[in-house]
Amino acid sequence: MWRSSQRGRDEVTCIACGDSVARSEAREYDKFGDRWDREGKEFEHLCKPCDRERCHQPRGNLERLLEDVESAAAGRDRDAFLATYLELAERADSVEER
Template identity: 60%
Template sequence: MWGPRKQGQRTVTCIACGDAVRRSDAREYDKYGDRWDRDGKEFEHLCKDCYRDLCHQPRAELEGLLVEINAGTHSQSEFLSWYCALVDERYGSPSEHERER
């Protein structure tokens, strides 16, 4: 039998920490949350440590919100201000949800 291929192992860059890791030591990240639908997609990657640190809760509508407020183009304080305001407007504030329980 053929042994494992050591030469030419592909490396990828972790989108969270920037480390270069072997593809076999990385996890695929699909910003749309559906890594099983692979047609026409190019996946980004996370190293195992960064992948473990992710919140694995559903994130429906998150990408749309981030695009809408142009995430990554403003300072952190501006981004957080706009993001919190938009989430409060659409879904209510966390304190409102606490009162409903």
């Protein structure tokens, strides 16, 4: 399938910041998590800066972490919440091997 584009050759749009980047400069982002099964799929793209940011901030972990913090610091004040957050975040960082 070939779509014509006024902007010329192979440009894709970063799904995070909306910038147009050359396809060769972009990272493919497959929301199904399986880059190797390409049949009938359309990939989304991230520019390199956004891709880098994404790797540093795994959102899935953050949400799980916040749930843990909420239950650990339940009924306590904001300082306790933040202290618990930092403690658990540090622990999660040191455990995670990737």
